Structures are given as structure tokens and as C-alpha cells.
Amino acid sequence: MENYIDLINAYLNKTLSKAEVLSFENKLQTDSEFTAIYKEHIVVLSGIERVNLIEEISSAKQNYIRSKWLKYLGISIGIILISILAYNLIAKSQNIENSNPINNNTVEFVLDSTKTKTETEKEVSVKIISDTVSIEKVISKPKVNITSEKETIEVIYKKDDFEVENSTKNNIISFFKSVEKTPQSISLSNEEYFEITLKEGTKISIPKNAFVDEKTGKSVSGKIDIDIKEYYELSDILLANLSTKSDDELLETGGMLYIEASKNGSKLNLKPNKELGIVFNNSGKENMQLFEGEKVNDNINWVLRDKIEVNVIDELTGEIQQEAEPVAISLKSIPFSVEDMPVYSGCEKEGNECTFQKIRAHVSRKFNTDIIEELNITGQRRINTIIKFDEAGNITEVVTSNLEPLLRDEVNKVLMDLPQMIPAKKNKKAIASQLLFPIVLSNGFDEFLGVKPENATIVLNSRLGEVDNGYALNSPKLGWINCDRFVRSKKKKIKYKLKIKDSEGANVKMIFKSISSVLPSKRIDNQISFGEIPIDEDVILLAIKKKGDKLYLGIKDVTTKAVSELDLSFKEVTVDELKNELIKLNKTFN
């Protein structure tokens, strides 16, 4: 054994003769025991090397940090020097001006068109030249001050505006606070898998050891508390000041939740690789997806989960990452293996890669790439599409998110045109399925459209729900969670803005009768604006305001078309009356 080690050392140090090297390498190929020893030796040596490398790297890091600080230090010293120079100069120039009688041999220096200076002796004048440079700096300094003053003034103005608006707003916000739904509290042990059906039918499952402390990031153990609020009824949604909007797009909701976890009062988060299983108590609508809510100025904005991830990556690298986490999805909730994917006919024996390639080829052939130029897409843009298949392998629908109409229509057209596939199977039974298919648009001169051929575009994703028994979705986050789909309407859209009498400080919302959507409004000048909405929709305008201690409610059925002013009669209500009025509206949902 020891001999072996010596031999290996000699080999690595290249002190063996040619013949010895040959016999050594021959031994490596034939003697498996020797090979094992050799490999282990290499691993150990590499491990020892790591110790050194790590030392080197951390000293490099220290150096890097030091040089960064030195740079800042250098800049600060520079600033200090300039200040000293400037100070000296002011003192000096004042002296000179004071002590200088008018003289024939004057030399004039014009500075910044406002200041002139005189000097007598030539030698001195040379000095002035160097001084003038500094003077300019001195002069420019007050300028900076002036602008910054202006800025602060502006900021103050804005703040005032904000406060004025807020004081009336606060009234209504405090009202919403007062009618806040009480959460359902659950206690459970972090060490065990947990499942529960909530009062309004939401099913939640929590994996074991799912939580960490938000502040420390450390795992917690033992009993933890979970608070959940469910929002299915329109009245609950309205009373919580919720709405269903994702940036500028209208969403149709299948239920919203607010989930919080804590242990002994300190907030908990989900571990990065843990997800809550949620089945929303609602059904009948397809393409439901998971949205996460962010409160922006008291209004809630819903963000598509998958989309966030894609964006984060884009921002970081400035390029499209080929990291796709996209997907084949069974409508039967549990993610299934890739073998169960739909198959392009002709690819039966060759596997999934063949199917992807066929789909790619189809897309690149049929897609009208002029659109990319038309839409001025620069660089690369990645879009996600979901292709839905029924049990027979027919494509039933193509879902896209947030695309320009032109692009959306083209993507729809091309993907809907795919031939019938051999349906996805689970336990040998044909099932309906979905395929999340990313497409990268590029305006590069040779690469046009299409997914990179080597790109692993299809992975399992459990984030799209099943249709039959409520929407099953997995959430890796707590907080506001919404199960929605984008409202895709071919209807024309209009900018909907109107004036409502006496609506100062009122919270105005629009409820869509045909879909489960609630839109918030913004007050711009004296107008209430809902942004762009589909025309000729039957909606309910609902305004709640609070003046002093009194509560007012205004409700009106309208059809969306261009209007400028609307009469909405406010009537005074008690909190209970208001709740009853809103509960009456509940039947408009679902």
C-alpha cells in the first residue's frame, strides 16, 4: 500500500520514466483496486489543496474589499482637498481685492461671466490662473445647493399632496380595518404533515418542517400558529378592500387567501423548497393560476408567480436565462413523470425530446416573424405559453399571459394549429394535460424565433391547477394568495374615467357581473379612473365613503361606455346595513 502511494506521488510529480508511466497507466486501466486507491488519493490531495485555495480566495476577497474602501477614501480625500483649496482661495482673493488699488497694468480674468478680477503683477497673475480653476469650483458649489433646495421643495409639495389625500383616505382605510375578517387560527406541530379543510372549503396541506423564522432564518420546532383568512364571497372581498387586478390586466378570481404563520409571536416563513398545497373551493374555470398579492397604496396588485421568477433572472443577467421551469402538467393535480407527456405522432419511440423538437419546428415554420419587428422587440424576449390537450390529444386551448394582442393572436394561431397528439397517459389511461412551452422571441439577424434546440423546455410544474375538484395549486409563499386567470376578452377596450358627485374620499370599485372580477379605481384630479376596460360590460359601480363617523354607500348598475359624469346617490348606512347590501351582491359572483 505504502509503495502504491509512493508510486502515485511519483507519477503525479512526473518523476517516472516513460516506461514507468506507461506501465502505471496500464495498471490504472486493468487493476481496479489500484484505480480506487489512485482516485481516492486524488480526492484527498484535492481536499488538501482546497484549504490553501480557500485561504487565497479569502485574502483576495479582503484585498478586493480593502481596495474598494481605498477608492472611497481616495474620493473623500479629493473632496476634502478641493474644499481646502477653495477655502484658501476665497480668503486669498478677498485679500487681493481689498489690497489692490487701481493700476494701469491690470490683467483681466473673466470668470463665469459674472465675476471679474484684477491683478497687478505678472508673477501674481500666473498664480491667479491656477486659482481661477478653483474659483469655478467654488462657484459651482452654490449652484448645486440651489438645485438641491429646489428638489426638497418639490418633495415637500408632493408630500403635502399625499397627506391631503391621505387624510380623507385614512377615514375609509380605518373603516376597512374595522370590518376586517377574523382569521381562522390553527395550531399545529412543525414536525408533522398537516392537512385541514377550512370553513369555506379551502383545503390546505402543509409539509413537515416547512417553516423557518423570518428574522433569523432558522428552523423552528414544536407548536406553531397559522392564521388564515378566506375570501370567496364578493362581500368579503369588498370589505377587505381587495380587487382582482394584475398590473393593468383584469383577473377573474377563484378565491383569495391570506396566510400567516407565527411561533410565540414571531413571524415565520416557508423554507425555500417547501410549498403549501392549496385546493381552492371553486371549480368550473380553467387555467387558474397562482398569483401573489402585493399591497400598493392600500390597493392590492396580483403578480403571477411564475412571471416573477422569470423577471428576476432577466434583471440580473440582462439576458434570457435558459433556466425555464416550465412544464407538462396533468389536470389531475399530482405532478407526474415526463413519460406521461403527450407525444407528437411519429415520436412514439423517440421520447419527449422528439416531441419538443417537432413542436419547435412547427412554431418556427408557421410563426410570422414580422411581428417581432412590428412590436419593436429588441434583444430577446421570452414568453410562456400553455398548450392544453384533452383526453384525445386534441389541443383545446392556448393560454398566454400579458402579451400584446398582436403577439397573443399569432401565438394562439400557430399553437392551435398543432396536429392532434397522442394523449398524455397516467397509469396507462389517457388523460387531459397541459404543456407549458416557453418561446423566445429574438430580433437577431439569424435567430428569429423559436426555442433553443438544446433547451430543456419542459419540466414538471405543479403550479397550474386541476379543474374538477377545485383548483389545486402549490404556494411557496405565505401572505396574500389568489387563484385567478387573466380575463381574455376580444371586446374593444376603452379608457373608463368619470366624475361622481360628492365622491371625495370615497373608495370606488367596479364589479363585473359576467366574471368574478373587482377593479379598483384611482382618483386623478377630480375624476375616478379605472384604466382600460372592456366596453359594453354590465358592471356595478360601488362607492363607500366615510365622513366623520358616518358611513355612506352608493351602488349603481351601469354598462361600460364612454361617459363623463355619473349620478350616484349616496345614502347613509350603518356598518351592518352596508354589510347586508354587499352580501346581496354576492350572487353576482360565481
Place this chain on the structure above:
Amino acid sequence: MSDDKIMALFKNGKRDKAFRELYKLFPRIEKLILSKGGTKADANDVFQEALIILNRNLEKSDFKLTSSFYTYLYSVSRFVWKDTQKQFSRQELHNLESEDVSILDAVLEEQKYQLAEHAFRKLGERCQQLLQRFYLKKMTFKAIAEVMQFKSEKVAKNQKYKCLQKVKDIYRTQVKTVQS
């Protein structure tokens, strides 16, 4: 500093300077790890690992850096992080591109070395010094015996062999616990 110049630093044995240059890329990698739910300390570890892997590959004669240092370190960091989080799905592993495969390979290989490193750190100080002097500084047993005050060359050599066997033993037990 351009990639070429950094490469030249590596080639001329000025590894410390090269590492220092590459640290300028750290903030961007840190962002990546933070965005994936890691902490600053995680980001540090991941980047350190990426540099080690980069260095190891550069020392291989058959390795060619086909992208920029940044792109390479970014990919490696991504893999290292995913691997520590055990976030690879079977499908992802199945559908890797050829370049990714070699990165993943390097990441997994480095894991073994990391275990060996931990094993090494468990040795006594003297054993550590002895092995470092012999394997890294390439000192002769004679020189080692002198510096470390062994009675003879032979004792130093014996001692070295014992230390080496000890690392290997620790390493093997670690591998077993990892696998079980």
C-alpha cells in the same frame, strides 16, 4: 480588467491577483443567490466554491473557457446553489445541455473534494502541516524533518503516511454517512 488579462494572471501564476479581479463580479452573483432565497453568507460560500471550481478547471489541460468569466461563474454558482438546496428535478438533470453537464460534473466532483477538505481539517495541527508541506509545498522529507524537528527523514516519511491514512479513514466514514 478584461478576461484576457485575468486569464494571463492565472497563467503567470498570479492567482491571487486574478481572484481579486474576479471578486468584482461577486456583487452580481450575490444578487442571484439572494434572489433565490439565500443569505449573504450563502452567497459568499457559493462564490468561493465557484472560484475553486473555475481554478480547478483552468488547471486542466483539456479545459477551455468558452464564455466570459462572468457567465461561467454565474452558471457554476447557479448549479452550486441549486445543488446545495437539492432543487434539481429529475427532468432538469435529464435535459441538461452539454456545457451544463460538464459544470454539474465539476460541482459534484468538487463536493467529494469538499468532504476530503473537511476530513483534512479534522486532523491534528501537526498532521495538517506535514501533509501541506509535502503535497503543496513539495518539500522533501529531509527538509520537513528539519523544520518539524523529526528525528530523521524516515520518521517524517512514516508520519506522513500515517497522517494520510488517517485523512482517508475520516474521509471514508464521511462518505458513508453522506450516502446513508
